[in-house]
Amino acid sequence: MAQSKPELLVIEDDKGLQKQLKWSLDEYHVVLAEGKDSALAELRRFQPKVVTLDLGLPPDPANASAGLELLSEILNLSPSSKVIVVTGNDEREVAMKAIELGAYDYYHKPILPDELKLIINRAFELANLEEESRIYRRNENMRFHGIVATSPKMLAACQKIEKVAPTDLNVMLEGDSGTGKEVLGRAVHSLSKRSEGSFVYLNCAAIPENLLETELFGYEASGFSEEGASSKGKIEEANDGTLYLDEVEMMTMSLQTKLMRALNDGRVERVGSREALPINLRLICSANGDLEQYVSEGKFREDLFYKLNEINIQIPPLAERDGDVVLIARTMLSKFNKQFGRNIRSFTKDAVQAMEAYSWPGNVRELENKIKSAVVMSEGTQITAEDLQLEEAQLREMPLNLRQVREAAETRAIQRAIVLADGNISQAAKLLGLTRPTLYSLMDKYSIHS
Known part of the structure; x- marks a missing residue:
């Protein structure tokens, strides 16, 4: 299976430049947008690590006001995205203003694809390094002297x-x-x-x-x-x-x-x-x-x-540690892969659903035994629900108060999305059908940590 190309959002209203950039930047999945509405829609859809933004957008291409306004909105929605602004040769002050607002870099027209590609490549390298750093810090926070946890109670x-x-x-x-x-x-x-x-x-x-x-x-x-x-x-x-x-x-x-x-x-x-x-x-x-x-x-x-x-x-108990089961299971999968010389990549969707639905009367010790057995006995590259050999899932009793039901459901959904997205908030927001700011607001409301 071929590895998917990283998304590059190109915001440009010139059809000729759009065609040129899409052809010359073929190592990326180039997503095109012509104006504010389409740019923000594609930003929410793909959460690209790198964006090129032509500041001379209508309805006011002369002084770049629309482009600078869009730059601010992009960084509010996706603070980690690296935005490369594209300006005219005589717009140095505008470029400096964009840098002050948080743009990663700027490039003067006329566009030479090879030069722009170098800036884009550096932006992706930095974005990837920052993402690795965030993942490392998050994993360190989740691991407390041998305890893997993200649930509020734990x-x-x-x-x-x-x-x-x-x-x-x-x-x-x-x-x-x-x-x-x-x-x-x-x-x-x-x-x-x-x-x-x-x-x-x-x-x-x-x-x-x-x-x-x-x-x-x-x-x-x-x-x-x-x-x-x-x-x-x-x-x-x-x-x-x-x-x-x-x-x-x-x-x-x-x-x-x-x-x-x-x-x-x-x-x-x-x-x-x-x-x-x-x-x-x-x-x-x-x-x-x-x-x-x-x-x-x-x-x-x-x-x-x-x-x-x-x-x-x-x-x-493990059954009350929302979001922790899959997180702990992944840690144990890595541990037992090394211990038994296996190379099982992950859990299938039905295995994740089964682990989340099961009541785990034996708590973490039972989970450890199930994962260990599955790693040894599995014949595929993923662990299935059948490999886990769980008894029929025991559903948890839900409260009757509608507000409690909604809050409990939202909390579980957010925690599950964060775990499934491996802590990537942009990806979790996409899974939930939310914007990043909305997800952050809900995380604050329910005291959920990433």
Whole structure:
């Protein structure tokens, strides 16, 4: 399949020049416009990176007022477009005025196609470099220490982490299994003053109850066992760093009491020892269940709950992260292509629709498993809905209030368009049938980030 030519919008009312330019600039898809209305229509339609604009347009070709006015409108609609103004030999002041208004460059008539082509080529090179820079910055913003996100709810959680990380407050991460709590816990550590220290992870549900105490507090061989060496616990290992306790609700009441005392005293005793060692660490915790409910049922100490829950951060399930599913899936596709030596280019339209419609009860972990399996098993160059092996899509319940329905639908449509356009706002506006200014206005209204 031949690669499409980049669009070049040529605004020129002289039929002879139109024909000459279209013939001499055949490496571009030359889009012709004769006046203001047709120029703006083609600008909205193609969002060209480069525009040539003859300033001597009717109805006032003598002083270029119509051309300068059109230049301003073009730059308002498409600020990233590089506009090359074409003027008469005696119109240097007009050319300078165009540059002041934001034109990329100017060219004096008579037109020599090869000379003009050099300016056009440079304009495209600059436009492409700027686009690559925007994509890089956008991708950096979407990737927060291992978390790929563009949805307002997830970005709000990331922003909260950025604020709390430099403090030394203990953090409670609440969210369903598979939402990325450990990844965010590591982000808290890496952004903190303790980043040079250890990040120690312990899943309280993965250790048998009778061994969890020694895993957490360590043990002294002389008092605990006649054979073997003493061992540090996770608390000691995390000294001057961060200790992450996952599924903290699985700790027994006696172990909770011992942990609370260690945190209050700033000292820890190994099992089988009477010597208390000083500790200085930060705690990050998460629970699969409602920890407040455990407290109300007497299964979790209230004082320990408040000690661990100094800052609470809610992690939304994947189904509530509008626009993130396809974004994360693309990141995972690239990752697993490299891991398994595959070269799958993208997802088919039906695969994208299936991923957006599915409820993802297993959250990001389930999505990762589906993408990994599809990359390994797919026989084509694109992943299809069938490759993903998703169960029948589960539709989300929509609100009955018409205003809420409209706002929710507009938000999802905008976020989806931005993802499908790979962050190109001009392309997203085209997909939505909107002008760039209208799309930017809606993005501001719904607090949507590109």
